[in-house]
Every structure is written in structure tokens, then in C-alpha cells.
Amino acid sequence: MELPPKPEPLDVNFVRQNFPAFSSAELSGSLFFENAGGSYACADTVNALHDYYKLNKVQPYAAYNASKHAGEAMDQSRRRWAEALGVETDEVNFGPSTSMNTYVLANAFGAVIGPGDEVIVTNQDHEANTGAVRRMAERVGATLLEWRIDPESGLLDIAELDSLLTDKTKLMTFPHCSNIIGAENDVAAISAKAHQVGARVIVDGVSFAPHTFPDVAAMGADVYLFSMYKTYSVHQGLMVLRNGVAGYLPNQGHYFNRQIPTKRLTPAGPDHAQEAAAGAVLDYVETLGAHHRVMGGTLRETVASVSSLWRAHEAKTLAPVIEVLSAAPGVRLLGPAQLENGLHRCPTVAFVPGSREPSDVAGALVDAGIMCSSGGYYANRVLEGLGVDPDTGVVRLSWVHYTSDQDISTLVKTLERVLGLSA
Numbered sequence: 001m002e003l004p005p006k007p008e009p010l011d012v013n014f015v016r017q018n019f020p021a022f023s024s025a026e027l028s029g030s031l032f033f034e035n036a037g038g039s040y041a042c043a044d045t046v047n048a049l050h051d052y053y054k055l056n057k058v059q060p061y062a063a064y065n066a067s068k069h070a071g072e073a074m075d076q077s078r079r080r081w082a083e084a085l086g087v088e089t090d091e092v093n094f095g096p097s098t099s100m101n102t103y104v105l106a107n108a109f110g111a112v113i114g115p116g117d118e119v120i121v122t123n124q125d126h127e128a129n130t131g132a133v134r135r136m137a138e139r140v141g142a143t144l145l146e147w148r149i150d151p152e153s154g155l156l157d158i159a160e161l162d163s164l165l166t167d168k169t170k171l172m173t174f175p176h177c178s179n180i181i182g183a184e185n186d187v188a189a190i191s192a193k194a195h196q197v198g199a200r201v202i203v204d205g206v207s208f209a210p211h212t213f214p215d216v217a218a219m220g221a222d223v224y225l226f227s228m229y230k231t232y233s234v235h236q237g238l239m240v241l242r243n244g245v246a247g248y249l250p251n252q253g254h255y256f257n258r259q260i261p262t263k264r265l266t267p268a269g270p271d272h273a274q275e276a277a278a279g280a281v282l283d284y285v286e287t288l289g290a291h292h293r294v295m296g297g298t299l300r301e302t303v304a305s306v307s308s309l310w311r312a313h314e315a316k317t318l319a320p321v322i323e324v325l326s327a328a329p330g331v332r333l334l335g336p337a338q339l340e341n342g343l344h345r346c347p348t349v350a351f352v353p354g355s356r357e358p359s360d361v362a363g364a365l366v367d368a369g370i371m372c373s374s375g376g377y378y379a380n381r382v383l384e385g386l387g388v389d390p391d392t393g394v395v396r397l398s399w400v401h402y403t404s405d406q407d408i409s410t411l412v413k414t415l416e417r418v419l420g421l422s423a
């Protein structure tokens with residue numbers, strides 16, 4: 001029997017059927033453009049959490065059924081995410097948030113870094129991936145070096161990194177993508193440079209992972225972090241520890257658990273329900289893979305194919321928004337219009353609306369049904385580096401693969417009106 005044609009590009013109607021929020025009466029008439037703050041959860045996530053709370057909300061890993069099921073679901077989430085990210089199961093760690101994961105990491109690195117050592121941070125990071133590391137370097141007497149963004153483009157120039165890396169560099173942290181300028185950094189190239197001098201590498205993938213579930217192994221970073229509440233899943237931070245980092249860093253958990261790699265740097269202990277439901281989003285990805293007939297032999301392959309569909313849809317929807325913001329008088333668009341070399345310009349779009357207050361412009365957009373906001377988004381150093389006052393901040397519009405063409409065209413028309421390009 002001949003198969004119907006492949007639904008390509010991304011079938012956004014089908015995507016949206018997998019998100020309960022989009023069929024709810026409460027959301028009708030509102031368009032969601034604050035995804036960089038947190039995404040809606042897919043139905044698989046909502047159902048998995050519901051089922052866990054209803055049936056299995058007991059202490060996991062005991063011999064009775066409810067407890068066995070709870071533990072199995074938690075283990076399954078870890079195994080599935082490991083396969084999705086292309087890493088080993090015991091390299092996947094769940095913590096309460098990315099901020100908490102980086103805080104614990106920084107503390108642990110403080111025990112192996114000292115005077116005479118050098119640590120590189122950037123001013124392109126969200127504060128979560130830089131503040132704790134900066135404080136640690138100061139506390140232990142290490143030298144802190146800052147890889148700074150270009151004050152116009154907001155981009156990090158990889159050529160400048162060469163002058164910062166030395167054989168004293170022990171650690172460097174940087175973002176896969178900034179939550180203000182939306183530009184993907186070449187993690188593999190940067191990690192390779194850092195590794196050449198023997199430095200360890202921490203990458204904040206929070207603003208990138210919602211757009212592509214990453215091939216973490218291929219990027220080579222020692223630590224890769226993201227927040228699952230922005231990837232259609234639960235409110236937990238996922239931290240991949242590779243290249244022996246979990247064993248190299250001193251144990252931060254209970255002493256009797258020190259032999260368990262996934263307990264060494266997550267002292268908060270797991271939120272059982274969220275850990276059990278964390279893997280359900282990958283069922284959703286497989287549903288998309290099957291619908292578009294791009295299922296691979298492994299979950300990693302399916303995730304990669306589905307992520308390509310997401311990226312292509314995002315690139316298409318980004319262009320008209322960039323165009324209208326670039327044409328609006330007095331508006332300063334932050335970040336590049338597009339990127340080269342296959343790097344993704346994520347649809348996280350921040351702008352300074354000329355002499356108007358960002359909060360006024362965001363308010364006018366909200367009044368028109370565009371769910372968005374203004375502010376500094378914990379990216380004070382990025383904004384200062386771009387000459388923008390973090391207290392007034394920017395208007396930020398951010399979307400993902402489930403944002404429809406119709407949403408984009410309404411956004412564009414509303415922006416034209418609010419920014420004075422049309423009546």
C-alpha cells in the first residue's frame with residue numbers, strides 16, 4: 001500500500017494537539033510569546049505527572065508494586081534522556097534547577113581550583129551560569145578572566161578566546177545560547193580549544209535545548225546543563241556530567257552515597273514525581289517522529305530528526321519578526337538577524353523600543369493578547385555589555401516549534417501597530 005506523503009515541514013496543528021494548553025478555553029485569544037521563561041508542558045508530561053501522583057506517590061525502590069513502579073519510572077527517565085542526548089545513563093543528573101546545579105558544581109570546583117589557577121567566564125551568560133563560578137574563583141584566590149561580547153552584536157568572538165586560554169586555565173563556563181541575543185555558540189569548537197589547554201568546560205544549554213534536544217556527546221563539553229521546564233517537561237534541572245567529572249570533583253552528597261555517580265553532585269535529592277515524569281516528553285518526540293515518518297534506529301536519531309523539523313519551522317517564523325523590528329523607527333534589535341555555519345539563531349528576540357519604556361511596550365502587547373514581558377531576565381551582564389540598563393531592560397519575545405504561522409502573523413501585525421509602523 002502506498003503511504004500518504006510525509007507531513008513535512010513540521011505539522012504544527014498536530015504538534016499543538018499534543019499540548020493541552022492550546023485547546024483550553026482560558027488561553028483562547030492569547031498568543032504565548034514568553035517561552036524562554038518556561039514552555040507549556042506536552043500532554044505526555046502532564047499525564048505522567050498525574051499518574052504518578054495518583055498511583056505511585058510513595059517512597060520509591062521498595063518491594064511493593066506502587067513503590068517498584070515509582071522507582072522504575074525514575075530509572076526509565078534517566079535511561080531515556082541518556083539515549084536522547086547520546087550519553088551514558090549514569091552521566092545524567094537531575095537537580096531542582098539549573099541555578100542549583102551550577103551552585104553545587106561551583107562549590108565542588110572550588111575544592112580543586114586555587115591560587116595560580118585561571119577561570120574563564122563570559123558576560124553573555126544568564127547569571128545562573130556565571131555568578132557562582134565568579135564567587136568561587138574569588139573565594140579560592142584563582143584569577144578570573146572574562147570573555148566579553150561585542151558591544152554591538154552581543155556575540156562572542158572565538159578568536160578572542162585564544163588570548164584568554166593558557167596552561168593555567170582550569171575551568172571555563174559559557175552559554176550554548178544567550179537568553180537575550182538568541183545566538184547559538186559553537187560548543188564543539190570552544191570546548192575543543194579549552195580541552196587543548198586541559199581546562200574543564202561547563203555549558204549552559206538552557207536557552208538552546210528547547211529548540212534542539214542536543215547531541216551532548218558530540219559537543220565534547222564536560223558539563224552540559226538545561227532546565228526541563230523549558231523543554232515541555234517538568235520543573236527540574238538536567239545536568240550531564242561527562243569525561244569523569246563526577247568522580248574528579250569531590251562528593252557533595254551524603255558520604256555513604258559517594259560511589260553512586262548520580263548522587264555525588266545532586267545533594268538536594270530527587271523530586272520523585274518530576275523525575276518519574278521527566279522522560280515522558282521523549283514519548284512526545286517519538287510521536288512527532290512517527291507522525292512525520294522520521295523515526296531513527298535509536299532515540300538519539302529520532303530526536304535529531306525531530307529537532308531538525310523544529311529548527312526549520314523556527315527559522316521560517318523568525319524572519320518576519322526580525323524584519324518588522326529592523327524596520328521600526330528607533331528600535332534596537334539585540335542579537336543577529338541570522339547566523340552562518342549551520343548555527344541556529346533561536347527565536348528569542350529582545351529589543352529596546354527607542355525612547356519608550358520597555359514595560360509600556362510589553363504592556364501594549366499584552367493588552368493585544370500577546371503573552372510577553374519586559375525586564376533584565378537575570379542577564380544583567382549581557383545587557384550592561386550591550387550598553388542597555390538592566391533595570392529597565394528589554395522587551396523579549398520568545399517562541400518555539402509549537403508557535404503557529406497564524407500566531408506569528410498576528411504578532412507581526414500587532415508589533416507594526418504598537419511600534420508605530422501602521423495605524
Ligand SMILES: Cc1ncc(COP(=O)(O)O)c(C=O)c1O
Binds near residue numbers: 036100175207236
Ligand atoms: C539561559 C539560562 N540559564 C540558566 C537559567 C536558570 O535556570 P533555572 O531556572 O532552572 O535555575 C535560565 C532561566 O531562565 C536561563 O534562561
